[in-house]
Amino acid sequence: MNRSFIVNGVARELMVADSQTLADMLRDQLGLTGCKVGCDQGLCGACTVLIDGVPVAACSCFAFMVEGAKIETIEGLAPRGRIDPVQQAFLETGAVQCGFCSAGLILSVHALLRQVPEPDDATISHWLEAHVCRCTGYTAILNAVRLAARRMARVTA
Numbered sequence: 202m203n204r205s206f207i208v209n210g211v212a213r214e215l216m217v218a219d220s221q222t223l224a225d226m227l228r229d230q231l232g233l234t235g236c237k238v239g240c241d242q243g244l245c246g247a248c249t250v251l252i253d254g255v256p257v258a259a260c261s262c263f264a265f266m267v268e269g270a271k272i273e274t275i276e277g278l279a280p281r282g283r284i285d286p287v288q289q290a291f292l293e294t295g296a297v298q299c300g301f302c303s304a305g306l307i308l309s310v311h312a313l314l315r316q317v318p319e320p321d322d323a324t325i326s327h328w329l330e331a332h333v334c335r336c337t338g339y340t341a342i343l344n345a346v347r348l349a350a351r352r353m354a355r356v357t358a
């Protein structure tokens with residue numbers, strides 16, 4: 202049946218089966234393939250998107266459950282092809298290698314920095330514990346979050 206969503210600020214009306222996951226809807230119907238499906242079991246964080254600002258594993262969420270919600274994907278962070286400060290920080294600190302985990306991580310970092318603009322290391326680690334990265338090691342990711350937080354705090358100061 203047709204259901205309404207707001208995806209990256211745009212209202213969408215989509216035919217969605219009750220069994221369809223949010224990840225499949227984003228990837229297959231909207232072409233938003235930045236939402237990566239890794240484990241498909243809610244265990245790796247690769248498919249994370251923001252639902253009304255909250256990180257959610259899109260592989261483990263039926264699309265109909267988020268009808269009417271504001272959905273943010275990685276594509277929404279760079280609408281005109283200019284990467285945002287968190288993406289920039291990930292690049293500069295070497296926190297991206299294969300990139301499979303990056304979209305989910307970067308969206309989670311956005312959610313964190315909106316709530317806690319200057320998080321300490323323990324807060325960052327706790328917030329990101331649902332994310333698995335097989336490439337960079339977590340030190341580079343921690344450095345990326347620290348850098349993004351510093352820059353974003355400066356902009357809003």
Ligand code: FES
Pocket residue numbers: 237238239240241242243244245246247248249258259260261
């Ligand atoms: S693909 Fe969704 S949590 Fe791993």
Ligand code: FES
Pocket residue numbers: 296297298299300301302303333334335336337
């Ligand atoms: S950069 Fe490859 S899994 Fe994280």
